[in-house]
Amino acid sequence: MSDVKLTDRERDVLMAVIQSYIRTARPTGSRVVARDYGLEVSPATVRNTMAELEAKGLLTQPHPSAGRLPTDLAYRFYVDALMARRAVTPSQREQIRKELQDGEIGAIEDLVGRAARVLSLLTGELGLAVGPALAAAALQRVEFVPVDSEKALLVLTLESGVVRTVYVDLPTELPPSSLSAVAEALNERLAGSTLAEIQATLSERLRDLPLEDPAAREFANIFVGSGPDIFEWVVGGRDIHLGSASALAEQPEFTSGERLRSLIQLTEKRELLASVLGERLAAAEPQVTIGAEHRTPQLSELTIVTAAYSVGALHGVVGVIGPTRMAYDKVVSLVDTTSSLVSSLARR
Numbered sequence: 001m002s003d004v005k006l007t008d009r010e011r012d013v014l015m016a017v018i019q020s021y022i023r024t025a026r027p028t029g030s031r032v033v034a035r036d037y038g039l040e041v042s043p044a045t046v047r048n049t050m051a052e053l054e055a056k057g058l059l060t061q062p063h064p065s066a067g068r069l070p071t072d073l074a075y076r077f078y079v080d081a082l083m084a085r086r087a088v089t090p091s092q093r094e095q096i097r098k099e100l101q102d103g104e105i106g107a108i109e110d111l112v113g114r115a116a117r118v119l120s121l122l123t124g125e126l127g128l129a130v131g132p133a134l135a136a137a138a139l140q141r142v143e144f145v146p147v148d149s150e151k152a153l154l155v156l157t158l159e160s161g162v163v164r165t166v167y168v169d170l171p172t173e174l175p176p177s178s179l180s181a182v183a184e185a186l187n188e189r190l191a192g193s194t195l196a197e198i199q200a201t202l203s204e205r206l207r208d209l210p211l212e213d214p215a216a217r218e219f220a221n222i223f224v225g226s227g228p229d230i231f232e233w234v235v236g237g238r239d240i241h242l243g244s245a246s247a248l249a250e251q252p253e254f255t256s257g258e259r260l261r262s263l264i265q266l267t268e269k270r271e272l273l274a275s276v277l278g279e280r281l282a283a284a285e286p287q288v289t290i291g292a293e294h295r296t297p298q299l300s301e302l303t304i305v306t307a308a309y310s311v312g313a314l315h316g317v318v319g320v321i322g323p324t325r326m327a328y329d330k331v332v333s334l335v336d337t338t339s340s341l342v343s344s345l346a347r348r
Helices: 008-024 030-036 043-055 072-082 090-100 108-123 176-190 195-205 214-236 257-267 270-278 328-346
Strands: 126-133 139-146 151-158 163-169 240-242 287-290 302-311 314-323
Touching: 008 030, 008 043, 008 072, 030 043, 072 287, 072 328, 090 108, 090 328, 108 126, 108 240, 108 314, 108 328, 126 270, 139 176, 163 214, 176 195, 176 214, 195 214, 240 270, 257 270, 270 302, 302 328, 314 328
Parallel strands: none
Antiparallel strands: 126 240, 126 314, 139 151, 151 163, 287 302, 302 314
16 A cells, blocks of 8 residues: 555545546546535635645646546555445345356356456446466366367366367377377376476376377377477466456547557457466455556556456456546455355356
8 A cells, every 4th residue: 555644634535536536537626525525624625635635646637727636546545545345235246146157157267257247247347357277277188089180179178167179280190099099098197187287297197108009109209299388388378258348438538439449459468468367366355456556558547456266276367447437446346246256156
């Protein structure tokens, strides 16, 4: 939290300006604060207090005759020191649960995809979620599905219903029996181990596979050579799920075509979002990063709110991204509740 120190009156005025701006998206004047927020002080006193808050970097004034706007520092102070989280209502909790259960509860990534959509719906921001980091996921089964004479699809089934697929090259057209023999040998050596363990010891684990079929042995040798790259891709890749951006497009911050285009471009940068969200996997509490706190220029006018979910050894995050003018008290509670429900439902 910032080291800024505020008097009780400064806190009250700052809270009023933030609440007013979140509600109206317009600069707030001293008369509005004095009239509508029960501070029992004159507009002149509010105006002086606003000037003090501006000097401390918490408010800014677009032009001399306008009211004040909160700065990123103001939102940070609000989230850390002033905000009382708004309780999620029973109907909201039930709606989240219903949306998450809209379909078969199985693969964790299907569940987090639905979480991103329901958070868009309930918060009016852009819901997002990242699938679990897979290094600690245990491999359950390997399967090869023939595609054509030159390629097969490697299907890796992991714990909690996570499935990863990747194409592998074939040395020649192989009969299904040869592919099955290789898959069986791999399952005997790899199943039950985590992807991190497999990645670190793959060559040793696959040494001297008991394969009598010459074609199967040739394919197995090729797979041993390419296996480290395959498992590095599986461990490193995480799916990003996004909700609907339509609610964000209706907010005042995105009425200009340029801002909206920037938002759409951001949603296409999956690696950037995966990197930002991946830093939050181990957080025990909801995380809120605001505007200039982000190290990435594309996020400098946005807020990201996330909460981590866990299913056994697997971890990921769900959350929202939106303008810094955000109803933090509501959004943080909804994100936290959604992450908890994802964790509980995925364990079933």
